[in-house]
Amino acid sequence: MKTDMVIAGVGGQGILSIAAALGSAALDNDLYMKQAETHGMSQRGGDVQSFMRISDKPIYSDLIPRGGADIILSVEPMEALRYLPYLKQGGYVVTNSTPFVNIPDYPEMEELEKTIKDLPNYVLIDADQIAEETTGSKRAFNFVMLGAASPFIDVPFEYLEEGIRKIFERKGEEVIEMNIKALHAGRKFAEENK
Amino acid sequence: MQKSLLLGVEAIAQGAIDGGMSGVYAYPGTPSTEITEYIQHSKQAQQLNIHRDWAANEKTAMESALGMSYAGKRSMVCMKHVGLNVAADCFMNAAITGANGGMLIVVADDPSMHSSQNEQDSRVYGKFAMMPILEPSNQQEAYDMARFGFELSEACEIPVLMRITTRLAHSRAGVTRAAEVVAQNDMKLPEDKVQFVLLPGIARKRYKLLLNNQAKFETASEESPYNTYTDAADKSMGIIACGLGYNYLMENYPNGDCPYPVVKISQYPIPRTMIQKITSECDKVMVLEEGYPVVEEMLKGYLEKEAVIGRLDGTLSRDGELKPEMVGRALGFDVEEGAEVPNLVSARPPALCVGCSHIDVYTALNEVVAEYGEGRVFADIGCYTLGALPPFNAINSCVDMGASVTMAKGAADAGLIPSVAVIGDSTFTHSGMTGLLDAVNEKTPITVIISDNESISMTGGQHSSAKGKLEAICEGLGVEPEHLHVLTAVPKKRDDLKDLLRKEFEYQGVSVIIPRRVCVQKNVRDQKIKKAAKAKAAAKA
Numbered sequence: 001m002k003t004d005m006v007i008a009g010v011g012g013q014g015i016l017s018i019a020a021a022l023g024s025a026a027l028d029n030d031l032y033m034k035q036a037e038t039h040g041m042s043q044r045g046g047d048v049q050s051f052m053r054i055s056d057k058p059i060y061s062d063l064i065p066r067g068g069a070d071i072i073l074s075v076e077p078m079e080a081l082r083y084l085p086y087l088k089q090g091g092y093v094v095t096n097s098t099p100f101v102n103i104p105d106y107p108e109m110e111e112l113e114k115t116i117k118d119l120p121n122y123v124l125i126d127a128d129q130i131a132e133e134t135t136g137s138k139r140a141f142n143f144v145m146l147g148a149a150s151p152f153i154d155v156p157f158e159y160l161e162e163g164i165r166k167i168f169e170r171k172g173e174e175v176i177e178m179n180i181k182a183l184h185a186g187r188k189f190a191e192e193n194k
Numbered sequence: 195m196q197k198s199l200l201l202g203v204e205a206i207a208q209g210a211i212d213g214g215m216s217g218v219y220a221y222p223g224t225p226s227t228e229i230t231e232y233i234q235h236s237k238q239a240q241q242l243n244i245h246r247d248w249a250a251n252e253k254t255a256m257e258s259a260l261g262m263s264y265a266g267k268r269s270m271v272c273m274k275h276v277g278l279n280v281a282a283d284c285f286m287n288a289a290i291t292g293a294n295g296g297m298l299i300v301v302a303d304d305p306s307m308h309s310s311q312n313e314q315d316s317r318v319y320g321k322f323a324m325m326p327i328l329e330p331s332n333q334q335e336a337y338d339m340a341r342f343g344f345e346l347s348e349a350c351e352i353p354v355l356m357r358i359t360t361r362l363a364h365s366r367a368g369v370t371r372a373a374e375v376v377a378q379n380d381m382k383l384p385e386d387k388v389q390f391v392l393l394p395g396i397a398r399k400r401y402k403l404l405l406n407n408q409a410k411f412e413t414a415s416e417e418s419p420y421n422t423y424t425d426a427a428d429k430s431m432g433i434i435a436c437g438l439g440y441n442y443l444m445e446n447y448p449n450g451d452c453p454y455p456v457v458k459i460s461q462y463p464i465p466r467t468m469i470q471k472i473t474s475e476c477d478k479v480m481v482l483e484e485g486y487p488v489v490e491e492m493l494k495g496y497l498e499k500e501a502v503i504g505r506l507d508g509t510l511s512r513d514g515e516l517k518p519e520m521v522g523r524a525l526g527f528d529v530e531e532g533a534e535v536p537n538l539v540s541a542r543p544p545a546l547c548v549g550c551s552h553i554d555v556y557t558a559l560n561e562v563v564a565e566y567g568e569g570r571v572f573a574d575i576g577c578y579t580l581g582a583l584p585p586f587n588a589i590n591s592c593v594d595m596g597a598s599v600t601m602a603k604g605a606a607d608a609g610l611i612p613s614v615a616v617i618g619d620s621t622f623t624h625s626g627m628t629g630l631l632d633a634v635n636e637k638t639p640i641t642v643i644i645s646d647n648e649s650i651s652m653t654g655g656q657h658s659s660a661k662g663k664l665e666a667i668c669e670g671l672g673v674e675p676e677h678l679h680v681l682t683a684v685p686k687k688r689d690d691l692k693d694l695l696r697k698e699f700e701y702q703g704v705s706v707i708i709p710r711r712v713c714v715q716k717n718v719r720d721q722k723i724k725k726a727a728k729a730k731a732a733a734k735a
Contacts, residue, residue, distance in 0.1 A: 036365035046544035061445035062365035065518040
């Protein structure tokens with residue numbers, strides 16, 4: 001059992017909550033995990049990524065080697081492509097289709113979508129919309145994304161639910177349920193569209 | 195025992211708390227900031243009454259930590275690598291005074307310069323000071339070595355340097371905590387009453403002692419549980435792996451079956467007998483180290499007699515951090531890379547936040563500077579360094595903490611008038627004040643803009659030592675009241691700021707303009723905290 005995943009997005013989008021839920025899930029189930037993240041200067045609206053590694057054997061490197069990631073999970077479509085050098089052959093790109101435009105030279109959406117659809121294995125999902133439809137708020141889009149990546153993560157799905165429960169423990173049942181709903185909706189979409 | 199999910203920096207913090215620390219001293223700097231923040235947020239640290247406030251800069255932090263060690267208690271000081279330059283005076287001399295209570299100096303290097311001006315390797319400083327160095331290779335070691343570092347410091351009677359790098363600092367893993375928390379030391383002054391008095395006569399004796407103790411430090415490295423020799427059959431090559439280098443080595447042998455003998459180094463001075471054994475038994479030696487080729491250079495020597503490969507001969511890149519695939523290639527593996535980044539992917543550099551007060555400052559400044567000709571704005575280190583990027587392209591320098599004021603002074607001395615300094619509030623109290631005093635004393639024609647957002651923002655909004663003190667500091671240093679101005683940094687006041695800049699650019703002496711508005715990020719966080727506190731109070735009532 002081993003999954004290496006690059007989680008990508010833009011500083012401020014909250015990709016670390018995805019990593020936190022996964023990390024908690026891994027640890028509570030006696031799996032090894034390492035998760036490297038970006039802090040400091042690169043946070044201010046710049047591109048950010050987190051390397052998430054989960055395994056039932058000890059993990060050495062905090063970094064995923066290039067060509068070694070099973071999954072790129074991106075909460076923003078252009079950022080998904082930035083990490084293609086890390087994706088292994090046969091690996092999956094799971095990305096939100098809602099762009100985060102804070103630069104003047106953001107590519108044309110049509111071209112961007114075409115590039116993603118030319119990839120051998122991808123899930124392109126409008127996580128913002130699905131979050132809004134299923135939970136009434138866009139806020140849970142991160143967990144729609146985790147749900148959409150879950151079919152390719154070599155960790156039992158219940159572990160992910162547990163992870164969400166754990167990290168939102170203090171925020172109350174309502175927040176937990178909202179995010180778990182989002183997780184299920186994301187998974188359902190991926191199962192139907194992978 | 196239940197594992198805790200901790201960043202490398204958090205593991206060090208928890209290890210120090212559990213290891214009997216009485217105080218942490220620090221100035222924020224990526225990737226070291228969260229060590230102190232973790233301790234500030236720790237209930238355990240609060241209960242144990244551990245000192246955990248921010249210091250004005252790394253030098254004051256290091257000196258305070260040394261003072262706590264003098265008094266017999268365990269202290270820790272944390273900084274980023276370039277912070278050690280600021281604290282270097284105390285650091286070098288602390289090796290000579292020695293420590294009384296255990297003192298741990300944690301320095302976080304940033305190879306590949308993710309958030310820094312250079313990628314200097316703090317092990318060079320450790321060697322320079324002739325101090326023992328610890329270099330954990332993973333989060334568990336980071337936790338264990340904080341406690342171990344205090345013990346080592348007390349056993350060797352010298353501060354101990356712990357060197358980490360970005361990837362360990364900002365990577366999380368499960369960490370098992372020690373079963374028992376070490377009690378803090380009681381206050382106990384040094385037996386030798388002049389140990390810390392570095393008058394030449396005493397310093398010479400203390401320096402000799404430091405030299406004589408090198409053998410003791412080496413023995414400690416030989417016996418350290420963190421330095422290991424793993425033998426293997428293939429002697430065509432031996433591998434010396436320092437700190438994180440060990441992880442990248444083992445990543446390439448997932449079943450633990452490295453065919454070559456391996457020396458893992460996590461404590462310095464380097465363990466001599468292990469090094470002698472591996473170099474004599476193997477045809478050649480590859481050195482894997484994060485940062486500078488420190489060990490490689492020691493082994494290779496100027497005459498390059500030894501068969502040593504690594505960063506110096508191009509087997510590994512000379513600059514930047516190590517990467518698992520880079521090490522894999524060096525080991526002769528056929529490394530597969532993924533696809534290339536498609537051309538349509540644009541760069542997404544960090545930028546000033548929407549509504550940031552620095553935007554108001556640069557917008558006004560750019561207009562006025564254009565009237566005088568560009569190339570005269572000396573900036574400093576903080577969020578406002580992003581003024582170097584489009585759309586502003588507003589600044590001409592960013593060198594070290596405080597350099598804006600003094601570089602503007604030097605340029606004005608050379609005839610570049612007006613010369614302008616742009617510095618943040620916290621950077622000003624960190625290292626800008628003394629430079630301003632130089633300028634005041636010489637009545638140098640410079641205009642200093644202290645862009646005050648009442649926060650140390652780039653590192654996450656820590657408390658600024660300058661808060662509420664800037665006008666008094668400037669007046670105290672001798673800035674004339676009629677050339678000291680404070681105004682709110684908002685779009686509505688941009689014309690006022692421009693008028694002020696034009697007026698002060700013409701003044702043949704020191705002017706200070708303080709555009710002030712709290713950091714937008716800090717404001718949001720503060721409001722959240724206020725709201726939470728209110729809700730809590732309401733729930734209680």
